Amino acid sequence: MTAVRLHINTATKHTKLTSDIMESRNKAEFEGFLKILPPVEFACLYGSSLLPTNKDKSTMTDYILGVADPQQWHSETLKVNKNHYASWIAHLVHIVVDNLDIENINSVNLRSALSVALLLLPLEFTEEDLYAKVCSLSYVCDLRMLFAQDKNKVKKIVRGQFDLFHTMYKPFLEEYEAMKLLRFSQAANHQIQVFQD
Numbered sequence: 001m002t003a004v005r006l007h008i009n010t011a012t013k014h015t016k017l018t019s020d021i022m023e024s025r026n027k028a029e030f031e032g033f034l035k036i037l038p039p040v041e042f043a044c045l046y047g048s049s050l051l052p053t054n055k056d057k058s059t060m061t062d063y064i065l066g067v068a069d070p071q072q073w074h075s076e077t078l079k080v081n082k083n084h085y086a087s088w089i090a091h092l093v094h095i096v097v098d099n100l101d102i103e104n105i106n107s108v109n110l111r112s113a114l115s116v117a118l119l120l121l122p123l124e125f126t127e128e129d130l131y132a133k134v135c136s137l138s139y140v141c142d143l144r145m146l147f148a149q150d151k152n153k154v155k156k157i158v159r160g161q162f163d164l165f166h167t168m169y170k171p172f173l174e175e176y177e178a179m180k181l182l183r184f185s186q187a188a189n190h191q192i193q194v195f196q197d
Contacts (some may be wrong), residue, residue, distance in 0.1 A: 030096050038076040042066030043097040114172050127192040131158045131165040
C-alpha cells in the first residue's frame with residue numbers, strides 16, 4: 001500500500017473535533033469526496049482545517065489515502081481529477097475509511113510521538129509543554145516553518161485543542177505513570193506539572 005497525499009479546497013467548517021464529530025453530516029461530506037475517486041484502502045483527514053480554532057478559516061482539507069496500486073490509481077484519477085494534484089501522522093487526524101486497521105497503527109504512532117517528546121524534554125515540564133513538543137515533531141523538517149509559517153503555530157494548535165491532546169495521550173500517560181516513569185502534580189496556576197523519573 002502506498003500513501004497518496006491530496007490537498008483539496010473545500011468549504012467545510014468544523015465546530016469541534018472528537019472521535020464522534022465526523023459520524024454525522026461531516027462524515028458524509030468527507031466520504032462524498034471519496035466517491036469521485038477510484039477505490040482506496042484507507043483514508044484520513046488531517047491538519048489545522050479540522051480544528052475549531054482554525055483562525056485562518058482555511059478551507060483546505062488534507063487527505064491521506066492508502067491505495068493498493070499507486071500507478072493504476074493515479075492513472076485513473078488523473079483522467080478525471082487533474083486539479084486535485086499538489087505536491088507523518090503525528091497530526092490530528094480523522095479516519096474516514098479504514099480497511100487496513102490503520103487506527104491501531106496510529107495508536108502505535110501516538111505512543112512513539114509521546115516517547116520521542118519525553119526524550120526531548122527536560123526532567124520537569126508542563127502538560128502543555130509535552131503536547132507542544134509532540135505537535136512540533138510534525139514540523140521538524142518542514143522548511144516552511146523557517147520563513148512562511150506562523151512561528152506560534154504549534155502553541156496555537158495546542159492551546160486551541162488542549163482537551164483533544166489530553167484525551168488522545170491520556171491512556172499512554174496513565175500507563176507511564178503506573179510504570180513509575182512519570183509523576184504528575186497540580187501547580188498553582190492549574191497546570192499539570194510532569195516529572196520524569
